[in-house]
Amino acid sequence: MSRVTYIIKSDTACALRVNPANLVEGRMDVVLDFAVEALRASKEAEVYIVMAGCGEYLVHIRGFEATTTELARALSTGNIRIERGSLRDVLRALQGRGVPLYYLHESGRWIGDVDVPRDSVGFIVGDQDGLSVEDEDMLGSFGIPRLSLGRRPYLSWFIAVILSSILQRRP
């Protein structure tokens, strides 16, 4: 069974302050909208959200189709666990399981020219400001190549939608 792993990293969202009534604070909306769309794309999808707005925290979500507000509520009430963890931890764990990883960025190689694995694959996406140079360097040190969905920069949650559409249309 094919499984797509989506990873989003935010340098502004604070995992200790998830307020369903104000998701614009720290641009929590960016990571939650992304997760909602990624999880809606397939029952097999899993999402890692890395939030570094106040320390580094990690959320791992699978099989949770919900609205953005419902997801925020699940986080704020502890129904979805928030734990300590970094982007590096996620990359190590996934590479340790043999999951091929790609960094999605408009400057990368056009996805149509790449034979993206079908069994199990992971995609890393930045927040409203993109990934920091330090994080991009780290992805480079993990040997993670860049893939592009086109030369225009899209909002993060658009990426989940466009990517799942491309993956589903593959013959």
Ligand SMILES: C[S@@+](CC[C@H](N)C(=O)[O-])C[C@H]1O[C@@H](n2cnc3c(N)ncnc32)[C@H](O)[C@@H]1O
């Ligand atoms: C709103 S964009 C960030 C824009 C930011 N100004 C930058 O320069 O990275 C959010 C994220 O979506 C992904 N992304 C946006 N457009 C893309 C594209 N055309 N192809 C692949 N990934 C893209 C990147 O991971 C990016 O960090």
